[in-house]
Amino acid sequence: MSVEKSATKRRLGAIMFTDLVGYTSMSSRDESSALELLGELKGVLGSVFSSHEGRIVKTLGDGFLVEFGSAVEAVDCAVEVQRKMGSFNEGRERDEGVRVRIGIHVGDIVHSDGDVLGDAVNIASRVEPLAEPGGICITRQVVDQIAGKVKWQITPMGERTLRSLPGPMEVFKVLAQPAERAGRPGGILDPHRVAILPFSNLSPDPNDRYFADGMTEELISTVSKISGLNVISRASAMKYRDTTLPMDQVGRELRVGAILEGSVRKAGNKVRIAAQLLEVDMDRYVWSQSYDRDLTDILDVQEEIAKQVAEGLKLKLLNKDVQVLEKRSTSNAEAYTLYLKGRFYWGERTLEGTQKAVKYFEEAVRLDPKFASAYSGLADCYLIFADYGWMAPAAAGDRARDYALKALELDDSLAEAHASLGLMLVNHSWDFATGERELRKALELNPNYGQAFHWYGTTLMFQGRNEEALKLIEKAMELDPFSVILAQSRGVCLFRLGKLEEAFEQFSEVKKESPGLPSIDFWLSLVLSKQSRFVEAIEASKHEIAANGNEPGAKLDLAFIYTLAGNGDEAKRILDEVMALKDVYVSPTSLGIALLGLGKDDEAFGFLEKAATEHDSNLLYFRSLPPYEAFRKGARWQELERKIGLSSGPAVSSRT
Structure with a gap:
């Protein structure tokens, strides 16, 4: 190997150029004071560079050439430099203050005998003069590298023609303040x-x-x-x-x-x-x-x-x-049109809309029996029927499983079908391990499938893995930032972690955005009860009944809140009213919870066992109810948990 090759190494790096504005004129007026100030300033900036893993390649009169391993470190360092300069200039007269221009580019660099060469160095040196005094200028390549990773406001400066470069380059200005304070939500915009x-x-x-x-x-x-x-x-x-x-x-x-x-x-x-x-x-x-x-x-x-x-x-x-x-997915245009109609009505999340969606999906698979996406649509419909209480969970879960399996038999690469099967296995078969595997497969096939992140998060939450669940739900919220359902799930997770104030704030935001969202009033009433704010809790629960058209489950939620408030008579009146209903599906979990509040543990356990047999997914949320921690420590419940695979961790923190 030649000496020349051994001394040369090429790699990707971030290059920063700095320049002191007005130093030349300052030096011409008082060279001694200017040199003293420069020495002091080099000490200040040198410590900032090193704190961000920056390597000073060389000094260039009153400026620096600095190399960083990442564009993120370079930009964060540049912001800190400008903040340090603000502190450095405090107390100085205007004509005694110094300001720094900074330019940053990322690209291929060559290490040669301690120096750094290459286009990245040349471009960074050309970008630096475009910065305002006290400003930071970066290239499009830097923006692409730091997207979503820094909190500073980034403002486009347009395209500029740089000396010795063949064409114009996009350049941007970095402001040394968080984007939120600048009135621009969310920080830098990720181009991808x-x-x-x-x-x-x-x-x-x-x-x-x-x-x-x-x-x-x-x-x-x-x-x-x-x-x-x-x-x-x-x-x-x-x-x-x-x-x-x-x-x-x-x-x-x-x-x-x-x-x-x-x-x-x-x-x-x-x-x-x-x-x-x-x-x-x-x-x-x-x-x-x-x-x-x-x-x-x-x-x-x-x-x-x-x-x-x-x-x-x-x-x-x-x-x-x-x-x-x-x-x-299909070569049949008519079948595809029917499929689009099905997805349109499924998106309404109403009983009538979901029933229409089933008809369109069924007609689509009649026209094309190999249309996997339409079978996946049917699976999603029956999951909605089960989870919204519009159909007995066991029957709806069986239909959802059969349609999801049919979709995967036709197309194993369908992320939506893997996710639907995963949710069905968790909610209706209590098969958490296989359900997790299907949900992970869905995310492997489509990393942008927010619904799968959500369902995976709730799966972990049901098992008491609340910290992991919160991260997944927040990832889903990145992909679906305005989803009130995701925001509600985040609140449930916070509640299970014992973070009552944060949970209350989250539920309140959801309530403000979507006052009619099913179960939001229940979760609000639960937090309020935990905080001993029973009058407000009862009002919230009454609103749930009004918003859900006197639905039996909502009435049982109010009965439960009454038991927490110590009003057993009112709770019993509501319970008797609901149990007298005929030809209406009532969640056995909800009945069991109300009976527990009235101290009827044996009768309550009978309904909870029935909930497990019927695969009532509401049973999975029973572990979120702090008042019944003592009951859940009993041998009967512990055995029931083992049967349904829910004995892997704590359900909810008692920390407040």
């Missing part, structure tokens, strides 16, 4: 975090809105499978249907770097789809396209749009991405 907003329905028939919404949902599903992209989920994107807000404001509310929007016009078997991709930071469209196709070609259009999104965001598609995008 994408929102697909609801496509406008321009069809002559307003009833064709299902098609536009279905296209939106399918595009979200398709684009989310591209490696390297984070895609906001459907629920949060749908909040911006027909929005009049500026797109850059939408982008900042969703904390996305790119927005895909468009329109759909369906007339008979002809479809026109227009789509355009906006880069939020630069407030510019980087791609737009219109497609005039037959309905039979709709899946081809989705593939083309997904590929164009990747290209517009400068992402190289991997072979596996291409294979996924080119895969067709």
Whole structure:
């Protein structure tokens, strides 16, 4: 090996250039004082560089060339430098103060005999003069590296032509204050975090809105499978249907770097789809396209749009991405249209809507018996029937399992089917190990599937693994930031961890955003009861009954709260009223909880055993109720927990 090669090493690095503004004129006025100040300043900055793992390569008169192992360290260091400079200048006269310009670039560098060479060094030196005195200027390459990893406000400065470089470069300004204080939510915008907003329905028939919404949902599903992209989920994107807000404001509310929007016009078997991709930071469209196709070609259009999104965001598609995008779930246009209708009504989360969805999915699989996604849709419908109490859990769970297995038999790469099967195994078969495995498989197939993160989190929560659960639920919230269901689940997790104030704050926010959300009043009443605020707890529980149309489960929740407040007579009156109902499904868990509050432990345990036999998923939440900790320590409950696989950890913390 030659001496030259042994002294040279190439790698990726972050390079910072600094320059003292006005030092030359200061030196010409009083060289001795200027040199003294420079020495003092070098000591201050040197300690800041080293605290961020920065290596001073060399000094350049009154400036530094510093190398960092990561762009994050370089930017955080630059912010601290400017803050130190503010402290350094305190008490000095204006003409005695000094300010620093900082430029940062990341790229290939070459280590040669202690020096650092390469394009990254040259570009950083050209970027530094673009910074304002006391400012920080960075390149697009740095922005891409630090996206989602720093809290400082980043402002685009546009494209600039730099000396000795072939073309213009995008440059940005870093402000040494958190983005929230600057009035811009969420910090730096990740260029690879994408929102697909609801496509406008321009069809002559307003009833064709299902098609536009279905296209939106399918595009979200398709684009989310591209490696390297984070895609906001459907629920949060749908909040911006027909929005009049500026797109850059939408982008900042969703904390996305790119927005895909468009329109759909369906007339008979002809479809026109227009789509355009906006880069939020630069407030510019980087791609737009219109497609005039037959309905039979709709899946081809989705593939083309997904590929164009990747290209517009400068992402190289991997072979596996291409294979996924080119895969067709059905070649039957009519079946696909029915599937879109099913997903539209399933998204309503109402009894009538879910019943309609079942009919459309059933018709879709009749037309195409190998349509795996439609079977997955049926599985999702029956999970809703079970979890919302619209059907006996055991029967609904069996149907959900059969449809999910059928979907996976046809297409084992379907993330949605793996997730549905996982939830069914947890909620209705008490098979936590296999359910976890299916949910992990769903996330492996689609890392942007927020629903799977949520279901995986609740699975861990049921087992008492609350800290792990909280992380997964918060990950789901990153993908679906406006979901009140996720926010409620986060509150439940906080409650189980004994963080009552945080849980109350979370539930209160959900209540404000969605006052009619099923069970939000129950969780609020539970926290209030734990805080001995029984009057407020009872009011919240009464509101639950009003919001849910006198549903038996809501009435039993109020009976439970009355027992906590010491009003057994009122609790018994409600319990007798509910137990007298005929031909109405009532959760045996809810009956058992109310009976426990009245001190009827034997009768209560009979209902809890029935809940286990019927696979009533409400039983999994029984472990969240602190008043019954003593009962749960008893031999009967411990044995029941072992039978249903729930004996792996503490259910809820008693810490307040």
